[in-house]
Amino acid sequence: MHFSFNRQYSTTVLxxxxxxxxxxxxxxxxxTPTLSRYLTDEVKAAPFLVGLFYSINxxxxxxxxxxxxxxxxxxxxRRNVILFCCLMAIGNSVTFAFTRHYMILVTLGILFSSLASSTMxxxxxxAREYASKTGRNVVAFNSILRAQLSLAWVIGPPxxxxxxxxxxxxxxYLCAAAVFMVAMIMVIGFFPSSPRGDKNTDNKSVESESILKNTSVIFLFIATVFMWTANMMYLIDMPLYVDKILGLSASTPGLLMGIAAGLEIPIMxxxxFLVPYVGKRKLFLFAVICGILFYVGMVSFTDKSWLMxxxxxxALFIGIVASIGIIYFQDLLPHRMGVASTLFSNGISCSxxxxxxxQGLLVSVFGHEVIYWIALVMLSISFGFCLLVRSA
Incomplete structure (x- = not known):
């Protein structure tokens, strides 16, 4: 009966x-999707100030x-850290809801936003710590957890x-604040306590895991920046490339993104579930190879059916990398889960x-086609760095 209760409780937490x-x-x-429109229409910020806001943020x-x-x-x-981040997110949402002054948004708003960015x-x-502690399949659970974000981004933007x-x-913005309040209630009611600093051995383990001395972490971070930069360039440029260069229908970019997004969730x-049988390193390398093949296709095909x-x-590239990338960092830094998870998300932010x-510089000088050649080179470099990362 005691085991059944603990098992039921752990399932509730997960x-x-x-x-x-x-x-x-x-x-x-x-x-996020309407931020540029908000800054342009509501705040009346010039295009340069809109771009500056994104960069500073x-x-x-x-x-x-x-x-x-x-x-x-x-x-x-860690539970209190999440509550603090959610509270900062509420402060950010309320600031944007009632302020239309650029200087307030670019200072106080970004302060709240930067503190809130650690929430995920x-x-x-x-989640990794608790899944490990309760004997769950960590990678499978992380994949399901990551799929929640993909699902949220299917519903959220519309x-x-x-x-x-x-x-x-x-x-x-007030609706966003209310949603974060619900998140805080969930954290208070169900999240496990995860105290730090109670044992000297724990602190010594944390301090011993120096990022700068861990070449695998450095190589994986560089690989992450390269692969996500390629993906971000694609997302920025593809709608313009399809319209201005290929002359395809206005609905084509949405169709291409929709197909990829629809496939990503089941792939994640x-x-x-494949990681225990194949291994993270092999699966990760396979994903990058799929990314290389994708950009080979982008520079080779102009027909709508081929692009589809x-x-x-x-989808294989993004789905696998997004699913197990963060786990790869965590395995390389087992005593620094917060730093490991943040390194993965910061790699995306850098990208x-x-x-x-x-994209802005190259397109203005060389045109849209060069973007996909550069992305192909970046994925190839990323693959090289991935080969240097040891199995965790």
Missing amino acids: LSLLLTAFIVGIAGALQ AVASIIVSFMLAQRSDKKGD PQIFAI LSFLLATSYGFTVM LVAG GIQIFN VILAGLI
Whole structure:
């Protein structure tokens, strides 16, 4: 009876982790898609100031989330860190709901946003720790957890535009704040306590795992930045390339993205269950090879049906990397789950900055076609760095 109770309790906790990840994903997907429109239409910011806002926000999030992750691995309770991040997210949403002053948004708003950016990495960290402690299939559970974000981004963006256009941005941001409040209730009610700093041995283990001395972590981070930069350049440029260069229908970009997104979720789930049989390293390398094949297709094909067909390689690439990438970092830094999870998310944040700069510069000089050649080179370099990463 005691075992049954513990098993039932652990299942409840794991389900709460999945639901909270979905809720936080929805809250993020409510705000991000319409941000540029909000800054342009509501704040009346010039295009340069809109771009500057994105850049400052990304840099601040990278720095602050990493500092918060280091602290969370050494002292305090990770559950309290998540509550703090959710509270900052509410502050961010309320600020955007009632303020239309650019300087307030680019200072106080970004401060709240950068502190809130650690929410998902910390959820992934506490989920990994609890799944390991209760003897669950860590990789499979992480895949299901990551799939919650993908599902949230299927639902969130259409809902975001609906709320913004029908009821205004104030209502939309207040809805996001309310969603984060629900997330806080879930954390308080169901998340396990995860204290740090109680044992000197734990702190010594954390301090001994120096990132700069761990070449595998460095190689994996570089590989992550390269592969996600290629993907971000594709997402930024593809709608313009399809319209201006290939002359395909206006619905084609949405169709291509929809096919990839629809395939990614089942691929994530399957990848999680394949890891015990194939291994993370082999599966990760296979994913990057699929990415290389995808960009070979992008530089080779211009027909709509072929572009639709090669989305299977794109989905395999993104689905597997997004599913097991964060686990790979965590396995390489087993005593620094917060830092490991944040390194993965910061790799994506770095790629957003790089992709915007590279795409804007290269397209203005060489045209859209060069983007996919550069992406192909980046994936090839990423594959090289992945080969240097040892099995965790």
